[in-house]
Amino acid sequence: MAAKGRVTFSQDLCKGCGLCVGVCPVKILAMDRESINAKGYNPAYCVEPDKCIACTNCATMCPDLVIVVERL
Amino acid sequence: MAAKGRVTFSQDLCKGCGLCVGVCPVKILAMDRESINAKGYNPAYCVEPDKCIACTNCATMCPDLVIVVERL
Amino acid sequence: MAKVLMKGNEAIGEAAILAGCRFFFGYPITPQSELLEYMSLHLPKAGGTFLQAESEVAAINMVYGAAGCGARVMTGSSSPGIALKQEGISYIAGAELPCVIVNMMRGGPGLGSIQPAQSDYNQSTRGGGDGDYKLLVYAPASIQEMVDYVQISFDKADQYRNPVLIAGDGVLGQMMEPVEFSSQKATDLPAKDWATTGTDGKRAPNVINSLYLDAEELEKHNIHLSEKYAKMKENEQRWESVGIEGAELVIVAYGTTARIARSAMDNLNKQGRKIGLLRPITLWPYPEKAFEELDDATKHLLVVEMSMGQMIDDVRIVNEGKRKIDFVGRSGGVIPSTSLVEEKILEILERSE
Amino acid sequence: MAKVLMKGNEAIGEAAILAGCRFFFGYPITPQSELLEYMSLHLPKAGGTFLQAESEVAAINMVYGAAGCGARVMTGSSSPGIALKQEGISYIAGAELPCVIVNMMRGGPGLGSIQPAQSDYNQSTRGGGDGDYKLLVYAPASIQEMVDYVQISFDKADQYRNPVLIAGDGVLGQMMEPVEFSSQKATDLPAKDWATTGTDGKRAPNVINSLYLDAEELEKHNIHLSEKYAKMKENEQRWESVGIEGAELVIVAYGTTARIARSAMDNLNKQGRKIGLLRPITLWPYPEKAFEELDDATKHLLVVEMSMGQMIDDVRIVNEGKRKIDFVGRSGGVIPSTSLVEEKILEILERSE
Amino acid sequence: MAVIFERTKGLTPVSTHYCPGCTHGIIHRLVAEAMEELGVLDQAIGVAPVGCSVLAYKYFNCDMHEAAHGRAPAVATGIKRVWPDKFVFAYQGDGDLASIGTAEIVHAAHRSENISVVFVNNAIYGMTGGQMAPTTLVGQRTTTSPLGRDPKQAGFPLRISEMLATIPGATFIERVSVDTPANVRKAKRVIKRAFEIQLEGKGFALVEVLSTCPTNWGIEPTLALKWLRENMIPYYPLGNFRDATKEEVSDGQ
Amino acid sequence: MAVIFERTKGLTPVSTHYCPGCTHGIIHRLVAEAMEELGVLDQAIGVAPVGCSVLAYKYFNCDMHEAAHGRAPAVATGIKRVWPDKFVFAYQGDGDLASIGTAEIVHAAHRSENISVVFVNNAIYGMTGGQMAPTTLVGQRTTTSPLGRDPKQAGFPLRISEMLATIPGATFIERVSVDTPANVRKAKRVIKRAFEIQLEGKGFALVEVLSTCPTNWGIEPTLALKWLRENMIPYYPLGNFRDATKEEVSDGQ
Amino acid sequence: MVSERTILAGFGGQGVMLMGQLLTQAGMIEGKEVSWLPSYGPEMRGGTANCGVIVQAEPISSPVVEGNATSEIMMNLPSLLKFEEDLEPGGKLLINSSLISEKASREDVEAYYIPSSDIANELGDTRVSNMVMLGAFIEVTGIVEPESIFQALEEKLGLARAHLMDVNKEAFSLGAACVKEQRK
Amino acid sequence: MVSERTILAGFGGQGVMLMGQLLTQAGMIEGKEVSWLPSYGPEMRGGTANCGVIVQAEPISSPVVEGNATSEIMMNLPSLLKFEEDLEPGGKLLINSSLISEKASREDVEAYYIPSSDIANELGDTRVSNMVMLGAFIEVTGIVEPESIFQALEEKLGLARAHLMDVNKEAFSLGAACVKEQRK
């Protein structure tokens, strides 16, 4: 059984590039088309936090160090 | 039987480096320690002209184009 | 021909192609890159060659090679890139080859900023390379003038066998203005019988060179160059003067700052002042003759530059202590405002009243 | 310490080592190579590092790196090699780093000749790089003076955080004279707390930089630099004047030509003339104060240079039209003779009599 | 519960100026993490290039020196010669390193300067608006190859790692990519290994990192990674080109 | 009776300034003969370097251009782009080409400029009085490596031909020597082949010629040839390093 | 005397530079003196873009619009905050109210609020919000004829993108309409 | 007043530069003002070498010896042809008559003919012909003491080559003797 994890986004650092979204193996990340952060971008967020397996893929690809990953 | 040849030295161009002397297969070249040319060097010359086999080795190595070789 | 709206950098490119320039060697740098980009697309269409060199040093040496062939050739860069070209420029001047070099100046020193500046005045007029040589340096103030001076630059370069520098700045490179490409005719120019074209078995070899191992020979060459420069000094000084007759103060400014100064002058003259403007178009030879036109009413000269004040030296040289010289400017990429110039003028005039 | 007979280039090397210079990055070029050669042998013995760079461009950027570390570092070259260093020098000046650059000038432009010249005056004093910056430029006239000014150069470089240029020429580099390496004490200098040494976890990171993307920031930096240059102008002008009191003509010359001029002056004064000599030791800041010492008797200034006349501009600037300025010189590597100078002086005086 | 991924202390707590999705950001992180993990941050002096990463001196949390365009290896040489015991690295783009700075990188390798170079190859001049680089692929459109790079005019793209690997002093040369999480992790290991080589005093090490420039390629970030994978990697194969620490004889003979 | 060896028309009828026994003279002859034999003398434009062969413009009997130190390939590029149908060659020393001019030679190869380069490697800076070159051998004494080249300080000698051969645009790269009559004849054939490649429009060709500097090596001319043979050839092996005209695919892929 | 010195500013991608160029080109078409000066600073990487346009009868000396703007088109909040002070008293301030909820802070200027992004969205093409603003601007200032703008646009679009003319024209007139509405 | 401005010239390899340096160093040892200025031109590759030495009581201004030489040592014909005119009237001209068969062309100078190469050859070391000339020169001019020259030479040779002192000294005195002979 895969590990369980938690991802935290410092949304104000996010540039909305979407790199994290594409690499999540469990496809739980998305761009928040509703909100605009201080930088003027639609930030990424975790749609289904419970499903995170703490693989760190998202954080590994994030160019802006937006994401902190914890293993629960 | 080896070819016969003739070497002619434009002695005034010679810088006395001796490169020609060392490469003559029949060892008929030498430096003329007696005379000094216009450039102030002891020029090379052919000691035994008759023995030249027209191999062009001397002219090939001469950096100053002093030597003309003829095949007789 | 109708007017078109064009960016300064692109207009230079088009003007060069129309002036018969068929070779461009350059290296990207803000705020000049559009010149390269324009050339990369349009020069091949005109049957010419654009080459992005590996560096400014390589670019200027490619220019050196192509100029030696008698080609019309151009390079362009901005401040630190021009600094890198200094050795090559000195070689080209020494070998007496024609070419046109464009400098879209930005803030310095070092990497500085990418904003407009005029702080390469010394680098342009005094030469950053070694030895006694001079460039013919044009400082146009509008895109139209830049375009006109591209043709003139190529012609003068050929006429004098000397590199010509067009000293622009970030504003002139980046802005758009309507411009007309009049089909200016090239002047009659001597044949380039000195060029490396291959002898074709018809003449003795030509040699392009700046080396004279014998010092006396090099001195002769230097004297020859000096005589050429003297001729340029006599014949090539260019300037524009506006409202200098009876002016209490004359602004001395070139390029973009001359336009800002002009606005300031117009504003003050509307308020009843008598301010004039002397705008050098050649930075070398410096338009010394222009200063002869000034009359006794003029007690003040105000130099305005986008630098910490580099042209002042030349004004001091011409002035010979006759008038008071003041300076106002902004540097590092900041464009002086019209009001800054106006305030400075008023301050000077009040001070002396 | 006893006098030793040494070549100028080698004496500079020894003086630098004694002044605490521990890093030398250079590239061979006549007539400066002996400085490299001396350093390659002696610097390692003193625990320092000599590195022959792949080019002058690399050398000056190695200097940039080492100077950023707070090291005492030197480079040397001759005219075209100095031209190549212009971008780097502009960076170093912009980043406010101390270092010492030696130029043993030779004939130009371009490859020119390898014989002595002074035709890099403009390159030295006006900067061939981009932007508003200044070097402190010393022009010693003897090997002893070169040696003394090496120590001074390093100290001033540190004091002002500014590159210092020692402007010599082929004669000074190649000749031998007795020289004494007095144990000149370094002045009290501020700690180099700005240097890149690794933070050691004890302070915030230090950054060496000449980039200010915000033009206003760069302007602030330029103003700061200007204030520093103004201080240098106030405090660092150096010159020697001989027999200027009541002189009918004063020769203005520096370095090797000043010595030749001095011989000419001595000869003429023996014949009852009153000739003086004003020898700038700093080329920048130009010793304007020296000219205040001249008295009314002096109607003529004669500039003597191994160039086509580059220092004249500075003399014209200071002179402000007060005295007649003449020039005599040789160029391209030819050393002017004493008699040439004498004849010129007599011609001037006769003309005006 | 454990934090298994967080911001490295090797970076200052500021947001970079890089465009969204630009992989310069990933590479910065890898370099910073490697320094942090090797414990060299407080002994490090980094050299920033001229290029999009010109402001790297604001991002790496250690002493930094901003070099002239292409001259980072010379500046790093000057620094390393003064401080042989500090950790000295240069971070350069492909215009900076493979074009104007060719002589400096070749000769830093030639002297086997004991420094580490991170070479970010994005096949374009990012900073100045997308001009052709020596590394631009055949057919690739840039602002100075508007019809696509034409090898007849501009040659075939330069493979720097392969070239440098022929130099005896180039102790370690490897090419990596940051297009997938796996490749990013691999890149991190390689960068760390390169840094260790300097700490072991074994000489010049360079890691070429294939990187994207979504802005000037005109491709959005995720597709840019795909473009890198499909176009760059085939021409610029990943892998080690030299590791002299593993060779029997490494005396250049 | 036939003249089988005489002065080539490719050289002007003047005596060179080279030191006695300096093999620059031999190499000049080979270049000149190759041009004469290929019938390109009256269509040739040569580029002289800065170095002992700076005066080559006085010796080659064709149009000549004297370049700045290290920049001959850039100057030649400028010339060739103007006259694609003329024969353009550069003649460079090892200080000129392998040190200050590294970027220019790499990029001329990179662009596959259709020019020919004769690279005279004498392991020293001749002109300026015998300073160390990148090609100076380990332990070799020069005026700037007075105790012998120390690889710890200055690296191992740079093998230019091997390095350039990795560049796709480098169509032809070969190293020859002029230490024996046989090698001189071989060198001539190779130089001629390199020139033919230009005439065939096939791109960049470079011939590295191992050469002597009796003066600055401090070895008399005949022994200098021996020194070259015994010291240089082992480190700089003779042979062809690339001939893309023989490769199946030469598109740089 | 017809004369405008205009600052146009917004995010990169909002078509600010193009808007300025169309205005300049239109002025040229009408034989007026014109200039367009972009900022090309490093902030462009960060995403802001602005330019200054002058359209007037007399020859233009200084092309710099700074402190003396007679009108402004502000497409986002940072731009408004930065440039508001550059407007002369009595100047015209056009604000993209879709993205800027703030009002003009100055009372001595003539402010217009145009929800240009929303209008463009309704037209199905967010990219034409610049044309909405331009329509509003021309309506406010009358510095050039709409026809001149359309001619300039036609030249810009060329044949390949000629089909985009209609939506652009519509955006333009919706912008103009919006101003007429506010004027009532 | 003791004072000499000397030009020394010959082929490279004849020890001309060293000869000049020894003279200069000797002057320095005696507390005189001295300077040594070499030519370093490209002609060196061609094989000629020359330098100018000044030894005098007062400080030296111009270190250039040109047109005003008080003495000359000419080791080969090209040198003689080039530099003879630089000698002041009454100057001393020392000619290496082993290699120069010509006589001085000027009548207003004091010429000495020293077969220095032959003398050196007889001593079994052609390299010391410079010391022969120097011995002659010191005999003619008396500008420094022979002891000072020997001290300078000792410093130059160092320990490793100290064994060469004797042959050099002998060469020196043979040169001096040769002058004495001619003076008779």
Ligand SMILES: Cc1ncc(C[n+]2csc(CCOP(=O)(O)OP(=O)(O)O)c2C)c(N)n1
């Ligand atoms: C001497 C000099 N030439 C040119 C420039 C302009 N310039 C700045 S960055 C750059 C190219 C950067 O491209 P690259 O190294 O690939 O870095 P990237 O931006 O792609 O990361 C250039 C040409 C400069 N600053 N200095």
Ligand SMILES: Cc1ncc(C[n+]2csc(CCOP(=O)(O)OP(=O)(O)O)c2C)c(N)n1
């Ligand atoms: C910019 C510049 N730097 C340095 C020099 C001095 N210089 C002249 S020739 C030379 C080296 C020549 O060596 P190499 O290329 O090996 O040629 P060689 O003389 O050995 O044939 C140098 C450094 C110069 N003329 N210009």
Ligand code: SF4
């Ligand atoms: S850590 Fe892995 S599973 Fe969790 S959100 Fe990130 S990519 Fe998805």
Ligand code: SF4
């Ligand atoms: S990768 Fe980072 S910056 Fe990009 S969208 Fe995800 S969190 Fe935001």
Ligand code: SF4
């Ligand atoms: S041609 Fe051959 S045999 Fe004749 S002299 Fe020359 S080397 Fe000797």
Ligand code: SF4
């Ligand atoms: S090789 Fe030529 S220059 Fe040398 S000695 Fe023989 S003939 Fe004379």
Ligand code: SF4
């Ligand atoms: S321009 Fe390209 S390389 Fe530069 S920050 Fe943007 S995406 Fe990155």
Ligand code: SF4
């Ligand atoms: S110095 Fe060396 S390379 Fe130069 S000519 Fe003399 S022997 Fe040849």
Ligand SMILES: [Mg+2]
């Ligand atoms: Mg890049």
Ligand SMILES: [Mg+2]
């Ligand atoms: Mg060499």
